[in-house]
Amino acid sequence: MTGSESDSAPGSVRPGPGGDGAPDGGSHDDGALAELGYKPELKRTLGNFHTFAAGISYISILTGTFQLFYFGVSHGGPAYWWSWPMVFAGQLMVALCFCELAARYPVAGSIYNWAKQLGGPHVGWLGGWMMLTASMVSLAAVALAYQVTLPQISSWFQFIGNGTGQTDAAANAVLLGAVLIAFTTLINAFGVKLMARINSAGVAIELIAAVVLILLLGAHITRGPAAVTQTFGLGRGESLGYFGAFLTASLASAYVMYGFDTASSLGEESKDPARNAPRAILRALVASFVIGGLILLFALLAVPDLHSRQLSVDGLQYVVLSTLGSTVGQLVLWCVVIAITVCELAVHTAGIRLAFAMARDNNLPASSLLARVSPRFQTPVLPAIVIGLVGVGILLINVNQPQIFSVITSIAIIMIYLAYLLVTLPMLVQRLRGRWTPVPGRFSLGRFGLPVNVLAVLWGLGMSVNLAWPRAAVYNATGPQHWYLRWGAFLFIGVVALGGFGYYWCVQRHRTGVLAAHAADAGGDTAP
Numbered sequence: 001m002t003g004s005e006s007d008s009a010p011g012s013v014r015p016g017p018g019g020d021g022a023p024d025g026g027s028h029d030d031g032a033l034a035e036l037g038y039k040p041e042l043k044r045t046l047g048n049f050h051t052f053a054a055g056i057s058y059i060s061i062l063t064g065t066f067q068l069f070y071f072g073v074s075h076g077g078p079a080y081w082w083s084w085p086m087v088f089a090g091q092l093m094v095a096l097c098f099c100e101l102a103a104r105y106p107v108a109g110s111i112y113n114w115a116k117q118l119g120g121p122h123v124g125w126l127g128g129w130m131m132l133t134a135s136m137v138s139l140a141a142v143a144l145a146y147q148v149t150l151p152q153i154s155s156w157f158q159f160i161g162n163g164t165g166q167t168d169a170a171a172n173a174v175l176l177g178a179v180l181i182a183f184t185t186l187i188n189a190f191g192v193k194l195m196a197r198i199n200s201a202g203v204a205i206e207l208i209a210a211v212v213l214i215l216l217l218g219a220h221i222t223r224g225p226a227a228v229t230q231t232f233g234l235g236r237g238e239s240l241g242y243f244g245a246f247l248t249a250s251l252a253s254a255y256v257m258y259g260f261d262t263a264s265s266l267g268e269e270s271k272d273p274a275r276n277a278p279r280a281i282l283r284a285l286v287a288s289f290v291i292g293g294l295i296l297l298f299a300l301l302a303v304p305d306l307h308s309r310q311l312s313v314d315g316l317q318y319v320v321l322s323t324l325g326s327t328v329g330q331l332v333l334w335c336v337v338i339a340i341t342v343c344e345l346a347v348h349t350a351g352i353r354l355a356f357a358m359a360r361d362n363n364l365p366a367s368s369l370l371a372r373v374s375p376r377f378q379t380p381v382l383p384a385i386v387i388g389l390v391g392v393g394i395l396l397i398n399v400n401q402p403q404i405f406s407v408i409t410s411i412a413i414i415m416i417y418l419a420y421l422l423v424t425l426p427m428l429v430q431r432l433r434g435r436w437t438p439v440p441g442r443f444s445l446g447r448f449g450l451p452v453n454v455l456a457v458l459w460g461l462g463m464s465v466n467l468a469w470p471r472a473a474v475y476n477a478t479g480p481q482h483w484y485l486r487w488g489a490f491l492f493i494g495v496v497a498l499g500g501f502g503y504y505w506c507v508q509r510h511r512t513g514v515l516a517a518h519a520a521d522a523g524g525d526t527a528p
Helices: 003-007 025-036 048-059 061-076 078-104 110-119 121-143 145-153 168-189 192-218 225-229 242-249 273-302 316-324 326-360 381-397 404-432 446-468 488-506
Strands: none
Touching: 048 061, 048 192, 048 273, 048 326, 061 078, 061 145, 061 192, 061 242, 061 273, 061 316, 061 326, 078 110, 078 225, 078 242, 078 273, 078 404, 078 446, 110 121, 110 326, 110 404, 121 145, 121 168, 121 326, 121 381, 121 404, 121 488, 145 168, 145 316, 145 326, 168 192, 168 326, 168 381, 192 273, 192 316, 192 326, 225 273, 273 316, 316 326, 326 381, 404 446, 404 488, 446 488
């Protein structure tokens, strides 16, 4: 039995070590860790902006919008823009549930620990495993964004072929992505302080660039808002009509607005995370919605030719260069490169904390090595290297796949939606049983908790099915049609989930339990 299981039943809430559940300062943060059975090992150095930056850099407005704008327009036309507020509304329900959890459990590997506390060790392991695998796939997916941007800045960055060959772009994307992953591995191995400095500086540049881009596009608007009602006749003749095309195009928005839980995953390295993490989660999501929504809207209103084929091939990069000119456009694109870099850094960082949290519970192979915190860099170094190698491996497997962008992106999103469901669904069960009570004095949804939680679960279920649906446009866009490609999301995720859980059930669950080197002292002393 793990330390968390022996302390309390899943979903139950006890007062904090201060007696009222809401003590101040580091004593509350370390006391919350002690309740879960852990001693503090990671140094608390991150402030308010650092946690906000972690959440918003994972979402990364510029990375997501510039990477998949072309996909949204090509499948849904300008009217695809309405998927942006739709996805925000659904993800806001999930984020609000996470805020209550972040206030109660300010701990590394948030999704894993939340699922474990709410649904028990088996649900926790599956949630952590799905999120960990998704993080590694996301690492590869985000790295591909370099290919969408760097060759637009200069053809010098097209190292493989000239970009016109069937697999030139995919092969070059793998090369650029591998370089980016190597960089984030190195930075994360040197500790959270260096990572936070680079991440915060990158986020500041990204936010400034995003606001400037909005102003520049706004100054070049050539048409009215009615442009975002145009569908270009897409979906005509299909069973669901434009609605089916819109659901496909919504992938472009769904890809951007996730990862806000990263702000809480750094809880053991943040100051007063129980109070600051919920704020950071909401601020990151709302800021991304407002800024990203304005970029997409003004891009559609400012582009010289709304019917240009390049709009659905080169996406926002084409809009920026054709609207603002090559000099200003290239400056903006360099800011996008910075945004992609810090997004990749945040994705890698979140995956490391998740691997550390699971390994600390002896829930991964070689857990004692993966959970070891470097005394010099005060961070888990081995998970940084392993996750980086897996990310590069995923890229290499897909090196000659021309539809590499949409396939890897889709699978990453679905797995994260499923991991989120393994938190919101058990949380809903605990609410219905009357066993969930927010920590007094911390973030609480009050009487809105149940309806918000219900909407979060329904949204997660609906969007997971939508994203995994075997569409040729997503999973078999070019070349001969094969059933195993069309059903690729179900097959891949099924193998990961069933295979992983089978391993856990037969092997790992018999070993699970907080490793002695990471367990809180029985006497209650939580000093490292």
